Amino acid sequence: MEARTPFLEVSEAIVASGAETLYWCMQCGLCTGSCPWRLVPGHISQSFNIRKVQRLGQLGLEGFESEEVIYACSTCGQCVVRCPRQVKIIDNVRGMRSMLASVGTVPGSYRPVIGSLHSHGNPWSGERGKRTEWMKGLEVPAFAEGTEYLLFVCCTSCYDVRSQKIARSLVQLLQKAGVSFGVIGEEESCCGESVRKIGDEDLFQKLAQGNIALFQSKGVKKIITTSPHCLFTFSKEYPELGGEFEVVHHSQILARLVKEGKLKPSKGATRKIAFHDPCYLGRHNEVFGDPRELLQAVADGAFQELDRIRTNSLCCGGGGGRIWMETAPGERFGDLRVEEALAKGAQALATACPYCVVMLEASTKTMGKEEELPILDLSEVLLESL
Numbered sequence: 001m002e003a004r005t006p007f008l009e010v011s012e013a014i015v016a017s018g019a020e021t022l023y024w025c026m027q028c029g030l031c032t033g034s035c036p037w038r039l040v041p042g043h044i045s046q047s048f049n050i051r052k053v054q055r056l057g058q059l060g061l062e063g064f065e066s067e068e069v070i071y072a073c074s075t076c077g078q079c080v081v082r083c084p085r086q087v088k089i090i091d092n093v094r095g096m097r098s099m100l101a102s103v104g105t106v107p108g109s110y111r112p113v114i115g116s117l118h119s120h121g122n123p124w125s126g127e128r129g130k131r132t133e134w135m136k137g138l139e140v141p142a143f144a145e146g147t148e149y150l151l152f153v154c155c156t157s158c159y160d161v162r163s164q165k166i167a168r169s170l171v172q173l174l175q176k177a178g179v180s181f182g183v184i185g186e187e188e189s190c191c192g193e194s195v196r197k198i199g200d201e202d203l204f205q206k207l208a209q210g211n212i213a214l215f216q217s218k219g220v221k222k223i224i225t226t227s228p229h230c231l232f233t234f235s236k237e238y239p240e241l242g243g244e245f246e247v248v249h250h251s252q253i254l255a256r257l258v259k260e261g262k263l264k265p266s267k268g269a270t271r272k273i274a275f276h277d278p279c280y281l282g283r284h285n286e287v288f289g290d291p292r293e294l295l296q297a298v299a300d301g302a303f304q305e306l307d308r309i310r311t312n313s314l315c316c317g318g319g320g321g322r323i324w325m326e327t328a329p330g331e332r333f334g335d336l337r338v339e340e341a342l343a344k345g346a347q348a349l350a351t352a353c354p355y356c357v358v359m360l361e362a363s364t365k366t367m368g369k370e371e372e373l374p375i376l377d378l379s380e381v382l383l384e385s386l
Contacts, residue, residue: 024085031079031089036315037072040331070096071107074322074333075197076315077283090197093320097199110198113324117203121189121210123324124159132185134164140171143182143218150220151181152234154227155190156354162361163354167226169379170250174224176386177262179253181224187214193233198321205241208233212243222246224253228280228287228353229319235285249281251352251378255290258297258382265298265385273381274304274346276337276360277313278353291352294378298385304346306337314340318355334363341373352378 032038075090083089100106106114113123120128132140134157143150151174157167174181192207215223223245225231235247257263275295281287288310295303308314317333329335337360341349351357357375364370 024087026085028084030082030084031087034078034082036074036076036078036317036333039314039336040333070100071198071321071325073320074279074315074317075320076279078312078315081283081311094197094199097197098201099199101199101201106199107325109325110321113321114195114198114200114203117190117195117207121207122155122159123190123194124155126155126159128186131158131188132183134158134167135171135183138168138171141182143184143220145219146180147182148180149182149222149224150215150218151183151224152188152191152226152230153183154225154230154354156358157226160354160358163357166354166357166377166379169377169383170224170226170254173254173257173263173379173383173386177257179257184214184218191227191230191233193229193237194319194321194323196233196237197319208238208241208243212238212241215243215245220245223248225249226354228278228285229355232280232284249285249287249290249352251281251291251294252287254378254382255294258294263382263386265382270302271347272302272304272345273299273348273350273376274306274341274344275309276306276316276341276349276351276356277309278351278356279313279315279319281352282313283311291350291378294382295350298381304344306340306344306346308340316351316353316356316359318359323355323358329363329366332359332363332366334359335367338363338367338369338373342369346373348374348376348381350376350378350381 070093073090073093075093077090079089097106112125116125117123120126122128122131134153141147151171153167157163189207189210191211192204195207196204223234225234225247228249231247231249234243234245238245254263258265273295275291277288277291281291292303314337315333316337317327338349349360351360354377357377360375361370364373364375
C-alpha cells in the first residue's frame with residue numbers, strides 16, 4: 001500500500017475541490033519550455049509540466065512530488081501568457097500552497113515572515129511604529145480630506161534600507177511636480193500579495209480587509225504604489241473584497257509628469273542604461289510603455305533594450321514569496337539578467353520594483369559586478385537627471 005504523505009493528501013483535496021483548468025491542458029509543453037528554471041543548470045525538474053496527467057489525486061503536475069518544488073515557482077507568469085488553453089497555472093499553484101499551509105507544511109524560511117505579518121503587519125520583522133522611518137528628513141504630508149493620491153509605500157521600501165531610497169526619491173519627484181499626495185503610515189499593513197502566493201489565504205484576507213476598511217475610512221480614491229505587487233493586488237484582488245480604488249504604479253505617474261512638462265529631465269545620460277521589466281509590472285499588469293518613455297526622456301540615445309523584454313522578460317526570482325527563500329549563487333535568475341545586461345554593454349540596469357532591486361543587487365554583489373552594473377529604480381534615475 002502506498003505511503004500517505006501530506007503532499008498526496010493535499011493533492012487529492014485540490015482535485016476534489018475542482019481545479020478544473022488543469023484538465024484543459026493539451027500537453028503541448030509550452031509551460032515547461034517557458035519556465036525560467038529551465039535556464040538554471042540542474043533545475044529542469046522544477047519547471048512546470050502538466051503534460052502527464054497522473055492517477056487521480058496526484059494533480060497532474062509532473063515533478064511536484066515535494067513541497068520544495070511547489071515553492072520553487074516565482075509566479076512570474078511566463079507559463080500563463082503562453083498557455084494556448086489559458087490554464088490558470090498560478091492559481092492552481094496558489095491553491096496547492098494554501099492546502100499545504102492549512103496543514104502547517106510551509107518552508108521554514110516563511111515562518112518568521114508569516115509571524116511578522118500577524119504581529120506587525122509587515123513581512124520584514126519591523127515594528128509597526130517604525131513604518132514611517134524612511135521619511136526621516138523629508139517633509140512628507142499626511143493623507144487628509146482633499147488629498148488626491150494616497151502614496152502607498154510597500155513594506156520593502158519601508159523597512160529595507162536600500163529600498164527606502166526608492167520611496168525617498170519618489171517623494172521628492174512628486175513634490176517637485178506639485179502632485180497632491182499624502183501617506184497614512186503606521187495604520188497601514190502589507191498589501192498581502194506575497195503571503196497569498198505563499199498560501200496563507202486567511203492572513204491575506206485579514207490584511208486586505210484591514211487595508212480596505214482603513215482606506216475607505218480615510219476617503220482614499222486614488223493610490224500611487226511603489227511596488228508592482230501592490231499595484232496588482234490593489235487593482236485586481238481588492239475589488240473582489242469591496243475595495244474599489246484607482247491605482248497607478250509610480251512609473252506610470254512619473255512618465256505622465258514628464259510628458260506634461262511638470263518634470264524636466266536633462267537628456268544625454270553619461271552612461272548606457274538598460275531596463276529590466278518586472279514580472280508584476282509587465283506580464284501581470286501590462287505596463288510596458290511608460291517605463292521606456294521615461295528612460296527615453298532621461299537617457300535619450302543611451303537607453304539600451306535587453307534581449308528578453310516585455311512579455312518575454314526574465315524573472316528576477318523574487319516573486320511568489322521567493323524573496324524570502326535562499327537561492328544559491330549561480331542558480332539565481334538575477335545572475336543571468338546581470339550577464340545579459342553586461343553583454344549588451346549596459347553601465348546601469350534600471351527597473352521599477354523593490355523586489356527586483358533587492359534580487360538583482362544580490363546577484364551583482366555575489367558576482368563582483370556591483371560597481372560595474374549599478375541597479376537603480378526608475379525614480380532614482382529620473383531624480384538624478386534633474
